Amino acid sequence: MLAESLALSAALFAIGVIGVLTRRNAIIVFMCIELMLNAVNLSFVALSRQYGMGGQVMVIFVMTVAAAEAAVGLAIIISVFRHGQTVDLRNINLLKG
Amino acid sequence: MDNYGLWYQFHFYLFGFIALISAVTFVTRRSPVAAVMWLVVTMFCLAALYVMLDAQFIGAMQVLVYAGAIMVVFLFVIMLLNLGEPSEFADARGLWAKLLAAVVGIALIGEIALVTRTGVPSGQYTVPRTFVTDQVARYGAVGAVARPLYTDYSLAFELTSILLLVAIAGAVMLGRRGEPDAR
Numbered sequence: 675m676l677a678e679s680l681a682l683s684a685a686l687f688a689i690g691v692i693g694v695l696t697r698r699n700a701i702i703v704f705m706c707i708e709l710m711l712n713a714v715n716l717s718f719v720a721l722s723r724q725y726g727m728g729g730q731v732m733v734i735f736v737m738t739v740a741a742a743e744a745a746v747g748l749a750i751i752i753s754v755f756r757h758g759q760t761v762d763l764r765n766i767n768l769l770k771g
Numbered sequence: 772m773d774n775y776g777l778w779y780q781f782h783f784y785l786f787g788f789i790a791l792i793s794a795v796t797f798v799t800r801r802s803p804v805a806a807v808m809w810l811v812v813t814m815f816c817l818a819a820l821y822v823m824l825d826a827q828f829i830g831a832m833q834v835l836v837y838a839g840a841i842m843v844v845f846l847f848v849i850m851l852l853n854l855g856e857p858s859e860f861a862d863a864r865g866l867w868a869k870l871l872a873a874v875v876g877i878a879l880i881g882e883i884a885l886v887t888r889t890g891v892p893s894g895q896y897t898v899p900r901t902f903v904t905d906q907v908a909r910y911g912a913v914g915a916v917a918r919p920l921y922t923d924y925s926l927a928f929e930l931t932s933i934l935l936l937v938a939i940a941g942a943v944m945l946g947r948r949g950e951p952d953a954r
Contacts, residue, residue: 675780675783677887678784679820681883681887682787682791682820684879684880684882685794685879685883686794687879688875688876688879688880689791690798691876693798695869695875696798696869702806704845705797705806705807705810705845708810708841709794709810712817712837719820719821723824723900723903726903727903727916730829730916731916731919733826733829733832734832735924735927737832737833737837738931738935741836742937744844744845745844745939745941746941748848749946750945751848751852752851752946753945755852761852
């Protein structure tokens with residue numbers, strides 16, 4: 675089941691990357707990042723069967739980072755929305771020069 | 772490879788298939804609320820796969836933290852900012868972004884083909900096949916994760932608490948409504 679898990683993980687990661695690259699809604703892009711983190715978690719869990727418990731511990735850390743990232747990122751999205759009344763990534767181009 | 776029963780394999784492929792389908796549906800939805808719901812389906816399927824891969828505690832954490840907490844925060848923000856209408860910014864980006872996404876997707880799918888053909892190398896750090904099940908049988912599903920977490924990885928665990936503190940402070944600073952002189 676290791677190869678199947680890794681293949682599923684890579685497929686989910688690819689779907690997440692495609693979502694990040696093609697969507698315009700900032701919240702959807704953010705959720706695609708969560709999907710990519712989940713794909714990596716699946717790899718960790720599948721490999722922890724072969725390489726010891728460290729993989730499952732790493733999943734705990736990844737979940738912590740994901741929770742922190744969700745809190746800060748959503749706060750950023752809220753303040754961007756307050757600034758421009760939109761979360762469309764086309765309109766968020768202050769750094770473009 | 773391993774001697775898994777047909778029932779196990781059937782459910783493994785079933786949950787993996789549902790996870791893939793709901794992930795694709797999630798990326799292509801126009802409404803953000805529908806996208807959140809499909810992502811929750813993906814996460815539940817991943818939790819089932821974690822349980823089947825001998826990581827019961829991780830599966831429970833997946834349901835509690837990801838599907839229960841993080842996705843609810845996403846839904847909360849979508850409804851707070853009143854972004855539920857699908858029409859306005861559900862469009863995909865332009866041609867170049869789509870081409871870039873296609874190239875990246877094809878490269879990653881080629882990587883899948885490579886992994887499944889060559890297999891995973893079993894190096895010198897490999898543990899015995901029943902290692903994880905033995906750990907779970909000996910220390911319990913929580914203890915098997917908690918023992919390395921509080922011994923080998925204790926420094927990283929402590930640093931995680933600093934990360935959470937910084938995240939709390941940052942979220943509070945970013946989220947408050949601005950009187951600029953009060954900052």
